[in-house]
Amino acid sequence: xxxxxxxxxxxxxxxxxxxxxxxxxxxxxxxxxxxxxxxxxxxxxxxxxxxxxxxxxxxxxxxxxxxxxxxxxxxxxxxxxxxxxxxxxxxxxxxxxxxxxxxxxxxxxxxxxxxxxxxxxxxxxxxxxxxxxxxxxxxxxxxxxxxxxxxxxxxxxxxxxxxxxxxxxxxxxxxxxxxxxxxxxxxxxxxxxxxxxxxxxxxxxxxxxxxxxxxxxxxxxxxxxxxxxxxxxxxxxxxxxxxxxxxxxxxxxxxxxxxxxxxxxxxxxxxxxxxxxxxxxxxxxxxxxxxxxxxxxxxxxxxxxxxxxxxxxxxxxxxxxxxxxxxxxxxxxxxxxxxxxxxxxxxxxxxxxxxxxxxxxxxxxxxxxxxxxxxxxxxxxxxxxxxxxxxxxxxxxxxxxxxxxxxxxxxxxxxxxxxxxxxxxxxxxxxxxxxxxxxxxxxxxxxxxxxxxxxxxxxxxxxxxxxxxxxxxxxxxxxxxxxxxxxx
Numbered sequence: 491x492x493x494x495x496x497x498x499x500x501x502x503x504x505x506x507x508x509x510x511x512x513x514x515x516x517x518x519x520x521x522x523x524x525x526x527x528x529x530x531x532x533x534x535x536x537x538x539x540x541x542x543x544x545x546x547x548x549x550x551x552x553x554x555x556x557x558x559x560x561x562x563x564x565x566x567x568x569x570x571x572x573x574x575x576x577x578x579x580x581x582x583x584x585x586x587x588x589x590x591x592x593x594x595x596x597x598x599x600x601x602x603x604x605x606x607x608x609x610x611x612x613x614x615x616x617x618x619x620x621x622x623x624x625x626x627x628x629x630x631x632x633x634x635x636x637x638x639x640x641x642x643x644x645x646x647x648x649x650x651x652x653x654x655x656x657x658x659x660x661x662x663x664x665x666x667x668x669x670x671x672x673x674x675x676x677x678x679x680x681x682x683x684x685x686x687x688x689x690x691x692x693x694x695x696x697x698x699x700x701x702x703x704x705x706x707x708x709x710x711x712x713x714x715x716x717x718x719x720x721x722x723x724x725x726x727x728x729x730x731x732x733x734x735x736x737x738x739x740x741x742x743x744x745x746x747x748x749x750x751x752x753x754x755x756x757x758x759x760x761x762x763x764x765x766x767x768x769x770x771x772x773x774x775x776x777x778x779x780x781x782x783x784x785x786x787x788x789x790x791x792x793x794x795x796x797x798x799x800x801x802x803x804x805x806x807x808x809x810x811x812x813x814x815x816x817x818x819x820x821x822x823x824x825x826x827x828x829x830x831x832x833x834x835x836x837x838x839x840x841x842x843x844x845x846x847x848x849x850x851x852x853x854x855x856x857x858x859x860x861x862x863x864x865x866x867x868x869x870x871x872x873x874x875x876x877x878x879x880x881x882x883x884x885x886x887x888x889x890x891x892x893x894x895x896x897x898x899x900x901x902x903x904x905x906x907x908x909x910x911x912x913x914x915x916x917x918x919x920x921x922x923x924x925x926x927x928x929x930x931x932x933x934x935x936x937x938x939x940x941x942x943x944x945x946x947x948x949x950x951x952x953x954x955x956x957x958x959x960x961x962x963x964x965x966x967x968x969x970x971x972x973x974x975x976x977x978x
Contacts, residue, residue, distance in 0.1 A: 610677030685716030694764025706735030742794025754779030883950030916973030930960025
């Protein structure tokens with residue numbers, strides 16, 4: 491719910507005041523409604539923008555042959571608040587399309603895209619549930635005011651795709667799932683209840699002694715603002731778990747926040763992650779408090795029943811992460827190393843690493859591409875997979891803060907004493923993703939998604955404006971922008 495130069499988000503969901511007492515889903519068309527899409531612009535790899543190698547702090551390391559080159563494509567569908575995921579066969583999933591009505595996917599590394607509407611009950615844009623029967627409107631304003639915070643996640647162990655959406659002033663979110671790359675869909679209307687807004691999903695094996703899942707190998711966790719059954723408000727961050735692959739959820743126990751052990755940490759937080767040993771982590775951004783700690787990590791070894799907290803060192807750079815809109819991202823690699831990323835007070839991305847579950851930390855390390863300032867708006871996000879392999883996606887600029895591009899920073903030895911990073915602009919900076927517009931409402935854009943595919947390719951999902959002029963209804967047109975780094 492952060493409001494920034496990249497996001498003009500309505501603070502009131504008109505017409506949804508009575509939704510807290512009713513189911514908040516609409517029936518999607520049976521089967522899968524699909525439409526072809528084709529990438530346009532930025533769809534070819536750009537060796538001329540090959541990655542810059544650098545150490546923490548921005549010191550450039552000369553290389554005869556660039557390790558990676560950027561590639562990117564546009565989905566061709568309106569989007570906002572993006573997410574990205576990659577399944578085992580290399581299919582790239584992108585959220586969202588058509589005003590959060592659909593997902594898009596690509597089976598050819600982004601050269602073409604198709605939109606799919608998940609089957610079963612789900613929150614649908616433009617549909618108001620404050621009156622009976624449900625009324626749906628096709629105006630862009632209605633679509634912008636109803637569905638929010640679509641979140642996309644693919645379980646790396648099973649390739650099952652989870653897609654959730656919060657619906658206005660609601661007691662729950664809707665959750666759509668496909669275990670077979672979109673051939674069939676499952677759904678639940680009671681995801682993250684009670685609670686609302688900024689819901690996130692993660693899955694992983696149960697910890698030793700934890701409750702065992704049935705019919706699905708992993709425990710699925712959903713964390714959201716709560717526990718008050720009302721849109722946006724908290725004051726805490728609560729988590730729910732599913733032992734049946736997402737069909738049903740129960741409270742994990744104690745809320746993550748607020749906690750006397752983590753003063754100043756409230757409801758809006760980025761996605762939780764699960765380590766291979768079953769440890770559940772939640773990154774925490776914290777407002778000013780007597781301890782002065784602005785970044786923490788919550789850790790649970792009993793499936794969220796209880797929590798312990800670790801302070802992440804921010805040093806003199808501090809943190810711009812606030813109480814609203816998240817601000818701290820984290821990932822865990824397959825060796826158990828924990829990576830935490832946030833925006834410092836100097837508007838650069840910083841990284842801290844722990845190899846002992848948060849007991850000790852190395853950092854902070856400035857890891858932004860040299861010469862690039864991270865833009866206000868969606869905070870940098872980090873993903874990890876193989877030991878030491880991480881990717882950080884972010885919006886940024888070099889000179890003009892009004893002309894914003896997309897960036898990826900990658901490291902193959904991020905847990906080392908002096909890691910090497912490879913960074914690149916994903917679009918031609920002469921043609922930025924965001925630029926000055928002639929009025930109009932920008933797409934809602936509170937967060938972005940980063941993922942590393944099974945083949946080691948890092949991906950980021952971003953928003954690209956397609957016009958400086960608003961359309962007939964006053965909205966600035968946009969499209970999804972999927973970028974990756976690949977071997978030259």
